[in-house]
Amino acid sequence: MTTAPEETPDATSAGLYDTIRYGLIEIAREMNLSLMRSAFSPVVRDILDCTTALHLKTENGWEMVACFEGCMQHAFTSQHIANFTMDEWDLERTRPGDVIFVNDPWRGAIHQSDINLLRPIHVDGEVRAVLHSTSHVVDLGGPIPGGFSNGVETAFEEQLKFPPTLLYADDVPVRPAFNYLLENTRVPSMLLGDIRALYGCLVVGEGRFRDLLGRYGTDTVFAAAQHAIDVTEASMRAGIREIPDGDYRIEDFLDDDGVVVEPLPMVVTVKVRGDSMEIDFSGTGRQPRGNVGTAWVEATRCIEAVKMLVDPEPPVNSGTLRPIETILPPGSAVCVLPPSSCSNHMDVGSRSINMVVKAISGALVSRSIAADSGTCATIVMGGIDMRPGREGQQWGSFAGPGGGWGGTWKGDGLSYCIAPIGNCRTSVHEHAEAESPTVIGQMEVMPDSAGAGRHRGGFGGIYTLVALSDTILTITSDRVRHGADGVLGGGRGMSSYAWYIPQFDWDTHMDPRLLTGLEPLYGAFDQHGVPDADHGSVYGGATHSTGKIAGLVVRAGDAVRVLIGGGGGWGDPLERELIAVGKDVRDGLYSPEYARRAFGVVLEDGVLRFDETAALRRHLAGERDAGRWSVPSASPVDWIL
Template identity: 65%
Template sequence: MTTANETEVRDVSADFELDILRYGLIEVAREMNDSLMRSAFSPVCRDILDCTTGIHMRNGDAWETVAQWEGCMQHAFTSQHIVNFVMDEWDVDTLQPGDVILVNDPWRGTIHQSDVNLLRPVFVNDRVEFLLHSTSHLVDLGGPIAGGFANGVQTSFEEQLKFAPTLLYANDVPVRPLFNFILENNRVPSMVLGDLRALHGCLVVGERQLHAMIDRSGLDNVRSAGLYAIEETEASMRRGIAGIPDGDYRVEDFLDDDGVTDERVPVVVTLRVRGDSMEIDYSGTGRQPLGNVGTAWSEATRCIESVKLMIDPHTSVNSGTLRPVEVLLPPGSVVCVLPPSSCSNHTDIGSRTMNGVVRALGDAMEQRSIACDSGTSLVVSMGGIDTRRGHEGDPWGGFALAGGGWGGTWKSDGVSFCVPPQGNCRTSVQEHSEIESPLIVTQHEMMPDSAGAGRFRGGFGAVYTVTTQSETVVAITSDRVRAGAPGTAGGGRGMPVYGWYIRDFNPSMHHDPLNLAGAEPLFGVFDSNGVPDPERGDFCLGTRFTTAKISGLALKPGDALRLVIGGGGGWGDPLSRDIERVQSDVANQLYSEAFVRIAFGVVIDGGRLDVRATDDLRAELRAGRDDDGWTVPVAHPLTWSL
């Protein structure tokens, strides 16, 4: 006869084994990702981490994600749907060991055409039980510009090569016609070939590791562990949602423009919370744009990143993350464009939809709210023909993610100098960029006075200045030019984005970002004297471009491109910020004495804090606010020189 205690011990032992196995699955995904990064040729995958690996398990007629190891967070959330889109039209019974499917079609689940996805079946007892998935942004796949952010185009036909699910390897043998087609239609074939081989090789590593795990523990136990992982994550997500007050929470925002017209693109998010379930509704969001800023479908899962980060940041990402949330995407809108619209710039709308969910959740639970991040943080794509000695005639392509600021939170300042949480990637490794391409990154540092003011300030943005030794074609992708990242709970906006072109760059003359002598404004909000003024200036007044979504900018050797990325929004009343924190930021040259006086009411003169004058000024500003005479200023430097 079995006692109750013996049954309880056996149940605990079974759960313990399942827990070990579910982390074993994650470890397999990690091994895949490590292999991918170690063997990738391009800095996009190797350095920036624009890649992800995952394991998907067969469950009835569908596929569910049981383990991920993300470099780029958004891939981890879209991965499951990519697999199901592909397998809905691919007969799984025709697959053989060693086959690898390639797909990069946004209407079949991928984010944009630059992100290639490889799927490999794992057979157990002659049946496909798992699909292994690797994905990365490729430096080039043809199209009008290197890098794939084809700003200004209106259709997918003008973008990079687009592939429906296609066999890339058959029995681990490369399908030569497909490889030839890819390599003969891009600017950097050796780099692309290296990355494709790395994406394939990491799947081989994953299959070997997964088979070893199944051999040790048995297929039934591994499958049970996969389901256990999903159910544990789902339960944790539901507990988090249940802690949000029931209600409807609506937020409105906008994109600056679509890169073709100068019209703002409205973004509307309504969050509906009922019990332990949530609905994210984008009804009211702007129509399908002419330019390339829309997405085919990916906001159906990518926006759930915000929910995950705010209510359940500690459990693993898998299918259980998605189960409690339904997302409504109006067809023909910017979040669900219809073919053949262009989707190459998915980053601007992705950041804005995530910001919208964060703001709506903040309205629901202000005590745990987070201000907005600075958004896209400037994706810079560059390429050309190398003319350096020893490299003459070599085509090249590269990426730069300069990094912006995250928003302040209910308990801490925002993260500075960081790529937005949508991607969770890293900034470029400048030494690698300078070895592999004719670029010299002369400046990559935090931008003073860029973080939104608040009790907990936003993170600071960045200054990124780059020169070139060969003629270079540049594409710039950014938003948050008309207005910086909004604060929350009384916090101020972060600094918006700016760009300048500097001819005959001289580090001794042009290093100071506040010195505008010899700098031609490319985009931003300026006053009539050409000085940045986000509060009273005009959008793109006197600038070369009327958008920050630019393609085909020619950077001449010896000239420089300077980009200033804004900071995150502030959280809470800046007049209640601890004055010692303000003094520390000034001492570290993050804020100027002039800005903290008007934004925080803190009086610092020559590095010395005047406590009495600070108390008097804060009292004056509070009174002015009550009389509608003082508002939190937008973060920006006050002392520019021309």
């Protein structure tokens, strides 16, 4: 096998290697565009919960040399899947045109709803490359439509689980494998369309890869790929060197595991030594009974946090992963042992990224970031379509409304977007409404949901779904007990809530503050049923004590409203610029009363009262110093009962 020269390439070689490096990325990009444009389901076509990658065989195993992500986490887990699968597969018997299917979490997959297709590529008679495409699918069997089987305790109660399985042989579909897949899903036409798209983009990728080999030669392409990995590794190490050496420990918790109604502790210690890092999850709670645990993915997925803070610009490849070792205690929430369920991987993954960000932010204040909402409020739905002309057809759909990102050292957090774990797009409602018996009544920013700070968090969202036919709904949400933490004196973002709305009325139910007639599904409420994360309880006033609900039947004409929390604030809110607070109030993002309570800013009829504001801020600062005031969690103060 030809490897990159040991010495640093000269300027001419480096220029050629960089050309090829970006050529490899372009291959992954074309694959991703092909996948998106030919997929059938909204989860791939619209949301872009998918990624494509190219791996080459090196002395270190299978290393990812290029990827193009729609969903960020796949860019960090793809190399794991390739190594698990290719180490198990019989490469000696592999023929050109073979494609392998796998979705087993204990073989590197994220969860069973994320399927992976791998296409080994023969170069000079030997398998030396593998192309990888992956995406979430709307349904793959199991007890409820769409996965995220909240409330189950084993993988046997989830979707179908496949070890590495031959799906195409010599570019011919393996009929038994396809039959088994399609006869165990509620939406076979949609699944078949997505699988064909995942396969087709691999064919596109192989053609482009062989063109690159033909243009520059095998040895040069492989040397350039090694150069690409080395350049990325050097950049990542340079970023890590800026963090002071030390051990940075963070403790947090998930609300619950969906079965046992008690917090699930999570612990991470980030150890920095020079240009390398160890991320140690020792101390994290034991393997949960519910489905929130993950298998192998936290070994690399948590590295997203490091990349985001210290080296955000260069493309991701295996060099991104090289400087970092991860410790996952077997039998813990971040490394469950079979047959535990892994279907809700989102909550542990989002929280692990939040925690690593918080740990590094404590060491690198100049680049610190407050916590994001920590949940996407993933919603999966399905049922029998009873609209005229579609009676009796099974359907499935998927939504990831997203929440707010945390405030940063540089500015305010982003509002109403998918959490960094995915960073995907949101649904295209016109598509969803045409294909599914639902109407999206609201998808908009929730006022008073962003954590207060010198730089406020991003605002969370309102997502109201109205059913036109009886619909089976799954909601996967966390941060119900309290919202996203702020940093450096910033306040918490709003926590998560949901209500069931019988006989949704477009004239009265569009006001998100109106609670009359609504049935609380989950959230922290006071004794009057008013949302109150600081003083309320998740044990009373709602039908569920968890934000992880599966199998909820929404009758035709009824609706469900989900409020996704905002991001935490950065810095002292009493130091936020008055003009910025005034603008947020005038834009309807903050109410005047919340601005007074959290920022110490007085407005009357939209006009800033500078003297009153100065006096109030001095008063609140004194009360804080005396331990009698703290920044209130973000939440509207004018709920209507």
